[in-house]
Amino acid sequence: MLRTTSTLRAVTATITALLTTAALTSCGTTAASGPEPTQEQTSLGKTEGSVSILAWPGYVEDGSNDPTVDWVSDFETKTGCTVTSKTYGTSDEAINLMKTGDYDVVAASGDATLRLIAGGEVTPVNTDLIPSYAGIFDFLKNQAWNSVDGKAYGVPHGYGANLLMYNTDVVTPPPTSWSVVFDDASQYAGKVTAYDSPIYIADAALYLMTHKPELGIKNPYALDDTQLAAAVDLLKAQRPNVGEYWSDYLKEIQSFTSGDSVVGTTWQVIQNSLAKEGVKTAVVLPEEGATGWSDTWMISSKAKSPNCSYAWLDWIASPEVNAKATAYFGEAPSSQEACTFRDDCEAFHAGDAEYASKIWYWTTPVAKCVDGRTDVTCTDYAKWTAAWQEIKG
Template sequence: MARLSAAVACLALLASCSDGPATTPPGAFIPPPIPMVEPGAQGEGEVNLVVWAGYAEKSWTDPFTKTTGCKVNAMVAGSSDEMVADVKSGQYDVVSASGDASLRLIASGDVAPIDVGKVPSYAQIYPSLKNKSWNSVAGVPYGVPHGRGANVLVYNKDKVKSPPTSLGAVFDPDPTVAGHVTVYDSPISIADAALYLMHDQPGLGIKNPYALDRPQFDAAVALLTKQQPAVGSYWSDTAAQQADFEKGGDLIGTSWQVVLNGLAHDNHKEITSIKPVEGVTGWSDTWMIAAGAKNPTCAYKWLDYITSPAVNAKVAEFFGEAPANSQACAKTTDPGFCATYHADEEAYWDNVWYWTTPTTRCLDGSDRTCVPYSEWVTAWNRIKQK
């Protein structure tokens, strides 16, 4: 209940921030006046993290502690909503926020701008990941990009009759896979439906799957509602989704590379993936420092360490994502890793729509009024209950 209350409060604040004063240019976002977090001369002895599973393993946290004297205390969150609520508790210094959480944290004043000049590894981050709508505001960075991934279309090639090429395979599925479609359990999945409609129904005028006016939003919700009877599982746990694919409960749906890694490890060669013709949604995680961080010096040390070439490469290989540090590919154990994950292939990411929190002021910069994330949450809960 505490997490729910915190999330609701954050959503309300995001809506009000995104409305802004009457003189604010369309699409502009004005964050609360949170001062930049600054490190001190000496480390505090510890740093408290909220992370995705696999981002703070002992094989790289122990060397960090030995080198810096900062003990790592990590809490694993199961969803972006959990991350937001955990940061709001005031118990954590750093969070590895995805794009569907980062803007909420900026809007609520729970994370602060950072001085990237004090994070040496920031200079090595791919330029295409810097100064984006989910990690910066008006050119001011609120964190350091960590990695990125695409929400690819995964399917069982032994069970799915025709190899899919389009997102239509999950939004207008073949009757033979009815009850076996798997969908990521998050309001941000509405963007997947919007991306499909952007190509399938161009008359709707969708230009950005996170910037939906009322008719566009209603069309995406209607598509997901129509899809619901074919859905066998709404997943949020990668291990659970992997198990469902292995048992045959899931036959087709959106997934992450980490699931494919696990399936390949278990020798399930019948499960494969494609990038649909429409492109895909995706994510780019950002290491952010809490506005009230009690250990800011250790927090800065962590941001620099975890995004440094060798460590960023190690985490990327462990988790299954493209590293954000442009020098990390030279440090991977597998020499073909970055080619597999398209780390240096900027053209691959051109039609990957990274998660970004929807706001009332349309993120595409138009003068339209868009549906804010709070209504995405309400709609998503209704979709699943149909």
């Protein structure tokens, strides 16, 4: 179920906001600090009649934006839980809103989840109370961005990789490595494109994991000062060859259509759109792997409607609903069964565990190294943000 250009335009703010991580605060928080977590529920009771949801645009659709896009109304009818929702534009905004205690449920990206956990804003979830959880791909469960000390803090929503896209007429032979945008970028000077966010530093770190193993990088989100400096140097060397840093993916579509860009980082949904328009581009998950994202539905530790909250987590993870929501957004669903309700799962490599194992899902860089090291302090997102400003000048 590929989205039309008009649909892409309608949700541009959604995906742009999803990946925008500028101006983050409180980035020095570690996943193990903060208040003691609220105990997970052991049983479900009668639903409370309403649930308040905080989410990215496009995640809680009730037909008011598009009459054909609605997975909320049936939930309300089935559960008796009336949904009120609010959208947000950045992870920082979501964290601040969650601190108010006004929301029962939040859809959080990997640059927010650990901070929500550390701040005691969300509670562990009892997955035994969420029947749909059983069908979710194993490679999305109990990961560094959605669990702590073996406790699940939410339900995975969907996922995607940041791929390498290239113009098949210009970039030959077909690239298999990120070297085409890093060490070898000068051959396409001025026509390289890169994602415009401090989180892109992780892409450089991922490349260095393979090409400079002496740096000892084991996780692109766990960089000590020396490792961060190496990634920054690589990005500074790349900078003269970059024609455009993009955050609005419609602009990247336009740039590859016009030929202003011929190689750079992208998303599968962009390639799908270009292919539909006959633009000669292709994508590859390079030999070094790629960064990517996986969002998590989490329950507030102050939830006024915990039973309706659990009902929502089960609903949004149910195959047909998850298929609708992730297709509308442009990402792989969270379960194989959801693919029976979509016709594009193959394009998104949904369920391909080997493919998914090559994706390093966004995780907030924090002072406590997420790679397990205890003999050094890692750089947090505040340092990454300062470094990104330095890189771009």
